[in-house]
Amino acid sequence: MKEPEPLKQEIVVDPDNYREGVLKKELADVKAKLEEKEALFNSITEHTLAGYWVWHIKENTFFISPHLKAMLGYRDDELENSVDTINKLMHPSDLPDTYALLAKHLESNGKVPFEIEVRYKHKNGSIVWVICSGNIVKRDEQGTPAIMIGCHLENTELKSIEGIQKYANELERKNAEMEQFAYVASHDLQEPLNTIQGFISLLTMKLEGSPDSELLQYLAYIQQNAARMSSLIKGLLEYSRIGKETLMSKVNCNTVVEDVRTDLALTISESNALIVTDELPWVMGYGSDLRKLFQNLISNALKFRSVEATPFIKISCVKSDDVWKFSVSDNGIGIDSNFTEKVFKLYQRLHPKGIYDGYGLGLAECQKIVTELHNGKIWIEPNSPRGSIFYFTIPVSI
């Protein structure tokens, strides 16, 4: 269709008609602009997931946009357009504050802004956090507020992130508190124990050469147990300190095992143990803790050796999907399959003190190092014909 030519018309029509034509054109322009604005508004509300409401205050009619209803899990026709709908779906604890703020907003004639964070009940029962804000858009001849328009912005995701952050902060604080607690408790427990040990050694000196042999034996038992308790306390402190190294780095597991072998050289030669180490990978981890891990596993294998065979320990590693699967196998006394989970718990021991020394901390430490610090798994399988295989995994890093 061809556009009318305004210039030509202007010449032909009389002034009245001319004015009418201009008005019509202006009206069309305004309509077009309005449509444009409406489209913009819809597009904004749609893309920001905002819903809106319109409240005719005097008539108390309330319009709820379909988007707002969708936000709460409802179709447009499922919810009535009324204030009651809001009253029903808003969390009851948030209603009083919302109405109080609304009253202030209206009383102050809009000076007090209406913006509040509230919870709604979603159709599926979950909580939807919403920032609800609105303002007076029209007043009557007396200046009394007549119409309010407002919008609802969903805030649930942000809220849950805030929640997680809060939880993380709390955890961090608790951890620091725990460490402090471990120090204080260990100091306070250690203190009297030290004094006891001091007096025991004085008493032992005084009674040296006493004809009563039982006396010295009793003293030796007291001394042994005080020393044991002291070690238990120190062990607990050490356990709580695992993971204090804050920086992860590329760790060469070959060097780690080599270092551990040097540390354990005496025990290894005394027990005639043969330790075979395959080529091990580099992993992302905490060096000193990984060293403790290998140290505990290897010294366990040496400690629980069988009398029937020379200790043979093999350390290997294979790549399995996205983890390194390490294994430390021995030909020792093995572990009863009923206890393969229990042994990783704090202070758990399977053998009486007289036979194997220890405090039941080593494998608990290993478990903490693997699962908590390196995001891996640790478990035990029986070796054949005898002994155990300790497996643990560490994620493969780039």
Place this chain on the structure above:
Amino acid sequence: MIEWVKKPDLVLLIDDDDAVNMLNTIILRKSGLADNIVAVQSGEKGLEALTEFRTENKWPGIIFVDINMPGICGWEFIDRFKKDFIQFKEKCIICVLSSSLDPRDRENAKNTDIVDSYISKPLSFDAVASLGKKYSELT
């Protein structure tokens, strides 16, 4: 029995636990390093004792101080010593004697210039021997 090159005329023990003070007194006497030992049960009493020594014109050759004490703790005692008695420091060695397993305490002792030694309780004859050696090196 160790032959001591140089023995302090006086030793000051500061620990809130009198059993610890008694134990340390016995060990110091038995080792033969010191005969004249004054033991007090708080940091405040320790400072009072030092003030008294100063007016009587004597000074302990070794001061043992515990860290965890009610009232003025070991570290505060050391700070006050620095403030009020620093001119006497060359006459004595200061030894922190503690049950603390916190590495920060050991670190603290290392970083405090006037602490000569950090010993974990209980005091042993070996520790006394090395302290005696340190004392003899005092000019």
